[in-house]
Structure formats: C-alpha cells, structure tokens
Amino acid sequence: MVKEIEYQEHFFPGTRQELLNKLKQSVKEKRYRHILGVEQTAISLAEINQVDLEKASVAGLVHDYAKERTTAExxxxxxxxxxxxxxxxxxxxxxHGVVGAEIIRDELKITDPEILNAVRRHTVGAVKMTKLDKLIYVADFIEPSRDFPDVEFARSLAFADLDQAVRFETKHTLEYLVNSSQTIYPPAIDTYNQWVVKK
Ligand SMILES: [Fe+2]
Ligand SMILES: [Fe+2]
Structure with a gap:
C-alpha cells in the first residue's frame, strides 16, 4: 500500500487521497483499479530506475483521468x-493522452511538465522518452490486472531492462494494430522506427 502523502505542491495541490477522490468521480470502478495498478507498478519501476516516487505516483494515477470523456467533450x-x-x-x-494532459492541467491543477508529458506519451510512446515517460508507458502495459499471452515476459523484461520493455511493448502494440487492420497514428510509427527497427 502507498502511505498517505501530501504531494509536493507542484506535483498535485493536495493529498493522494484527494487525488483518488477526483479519479473516482472521473472513471468507472474497473478503470479505477487499473489506475491503481499502474501507480503501484510505476512506483516499483521508479525505485529501480532512480525516478522520483511521488512523480511516478501522480503520473500513474492521472494517466487515464480523461479516458471516459465523450467524443464531444x-x-x-x-x-x-x-x-x-x-x-x-x-x-x-x-x-485521452494528448488532449487528456490539457484536461488534467486544467481540472486537477497539475502543471509539472514531466508528468503532463508522461500522460501525453503513455499511449503511443515517443521517439525521445524520459525515464518517467518510459515507466508510465510500460506500467500501463504490465500492471497486475493486465492479462495477455506475453504479459509475464513483458513484466520480467520491465524489471530487468526498461528500454527493452519499451521496445517489446511498441512492437507488440503495432503488431496488434496491423493484425486487426486498424489505423496507425503516425507518431506511433515514429516510435516504432526509433525503438524497434534494428539500426
Ligand atoms: Fe491510457
Ligand atoms: Fe491506462
């Protein structure tokens, strides 16, 4: 369990519990559990990658804050x-990532640029990613409630080598999109070219 903390003002102006209350109002129960799983995983990855734990906690908690907004919104x-x-x-x-970051800034008063960028980049990654970006991207993929054939491999990779986990996840996601004949957002191809293609 994550102990009750008052976040540093520039991460979130309030306590973790206050942030949790806002999340509960913004997403359904199943996604709320996913969000807690991402936070927990992000903190574990932050510990071994020398990333600020509070920053990882806030970024993990807010990454899907806007996910259930309507198309019109x-x-x-x-x-x-x-x-x-x-x-x-x-x-x-x-x-929910790129536009979600602006909604988070506005509604949750989170202004830390690294947290907002981690939210922006959590869905399709980016050519250049900070350690925080990587661990939110990967935590989203492997958190405890995720269940897909290679998830255990992805988990062990994440805790052994974060960059290799980014590579694996990017390839896995692109393969899924191609195999199900879905449109690919061009920045996702840039991520693939950077992280997956052998140079
Ligand atoms: Fe997401
Ligand atoms: Fe997520």
Missing part, C-alpha cells in the same frame, strides 16, 4: 486548448 477540448486540428481526425485512444 474531447472535440470541444481540442478547440478550447487550441491543439492541432489534425487531432480531430483521431479518436479516444489518442485523445
């Missing part, structure tokens, strides 16, 4: 925050 947010209008061509899978 996301489209309004893209206009309101004056984000790239190309985003209108995509959907929840992309929006």
């Amino acid at each position: 996301f489209k309004a947010a893209i206009q309101q925050y004056q984000l790239d209008s190309d985003l209108l061509n995509w959907g929840n899978f992309i929006w």
Whole structure:
C-alpha cells in the first residue's frame, strides 16, 4: 500500500487521497483499479530506475483521468486548448493522452511538465522518452490486472531492462494494430522506427 502523502505542491495541490477522490468521480470502478495498478507498478519501476516516487505516483494515477470523456467533450477540448486540428481526425485512444494532459492541467491543477508529458506519451510512446515517460508507458502495459499471452515476459523484461520493455511493448502494440487492420497514428510509427527497427 502507498502511505498517505501530501504531494509536493507542484506535483498535485493536495493529498493522494484527494487525488483518488477526483479519479473516482472521473472513471468507472474497473478503470479505477487499473489506475491503481499502474501507480503501484510505476512506483516499483521508479525505485529501480532512480525516478522520483511521488512523480511516478501522480503520473500513474492521472494517466487515464480523461479516458471516459465523450467524443464531444474531447472535440470541444481540442478547440478550447487550441491543439492541432489534425487531432480531430483521431479518436479516444489518442485523445485521452494528448488532449487528456490539457484536461488534467486544467481540472486537477497539475502543471509539472514531466508528468503532463508522461500522460501525453503513455499511449503511443515517443521517439525521445524520459525515464518517467518510459515507466508510465510500460506500467500501463504490465500492471497486475493486465492479462495477455506475453504479459509475464513483458513484466520480467520491465524489471530487468526498461528500454527493452519499451521496445517489446511498441512492437507488440503495432503488431496488434496491423493484425486487426486498424489505423496507425503516425507518431506511433515514429516510435516504432526509433525503438524497434534494428539500426
Ligand atoms: Fe491510457
Ligand atoms: Fe491506462
């Protein structure tokens, strides 16, 4: 269990419990459990990768904060925050990270740029990723309630070599999208080219 903490002001202006209360109002029970699993995993990965534990906790907790907003809400947010209008061509899978970061800044008063970037990058990764970005990206993939054929391998990889886990996850996600004939968001291809293609 994570002990009750008052976060440093610039991470979140309040306690962990206050943040949990806001999350409970924003997502359904199943996603709330996923979020707690991501936080727990992110903290464990932060410990072995010399990342600030509070930062990992906040980023893990908020990464899917906006996931259950409607299409109309996301489209309004893209206009309101004056984000790239190309985003209108995509959907929840992309929006909840990139647009979600702006919603988190606005509604939760989280302004730390590293936390917001980790939220932006958690779905499709990025060419350049900080340690915090990587551990949120990977924690989202391997948290305890995840269940897919290679999950145990992905878990052991994550705790042995975070970069290799980013590589494995990126390849796995792209394979899934290709195999199910889904559109691929171009930045996801950039991530693949950087992390998976053998140089
Ligand atoms: Fe997500
Ligand atoms: Fe998630």
